[in-house]
Amino acid sequence: DGGITQSPKYLFRKEGQNVTLSCEQNLNHDAMYWYRQDPGQGLRLIYYSQIVNDFQKGDIAEGYSVSREKKESFPLTVTSAQKNPTAFYLCASSINWNQGTGNTIYFGEGSWLTVV
């Protein structure tokens, strides 16, 4: 089935450790995104990528890093510099940032990260 796959679903990290969340899509979408959601809150954009080998910071990029070496993959690394990393992380994708008919963004099922 076509879709966006995030892994792992649940992840525990010790303080001071980096951790990488995986996001893979088989929708042939050009653009991919990472959002963070805290309990009871809306989504905040961390990073986005419009094409392969290019990405831009979102509203809360500090303490995070990404790469976009392949069209279908957009991994997110939560570094030790992120002061409050415990959250629900959502990956998303859309077909092409420059299409004018609505360009819907679709989401994965999310990954829970807990720092212990």
Next chain:
Amino acid sequence: DAKTTQPTSMDCAEGRAANLPCNHSTISGNEYVYWYRQIHSQGPQYIIHGLKNNETNEMASLIITEDRKSSTLILPHATLRDTAVYYCIVRVPHDAGNMLTFGGGTRLMVKP
């Protein structure tokens, strides 16, 4: 992206229509209205979007006022599975970042 205002929560009886309002008084001419919903601990699910005409799909209907300053999402026959947080977003699909900004949304509780 323009800001939106939604009620924090709403109740609806099972089998009845759920009408979820959204105000977006500062929407610009090229911004679309999108609706998503999120069930606890899952990713947001796309429902419907529109520019200025009313839209309908298998999930819902979207009614946009003529001045485009507000809209209503209609779930025609709400079921218990429709209990979720519903987000109304306005955005330009092809702006520089193509981003979605989610506010707090409306928590819809469908009751038996």
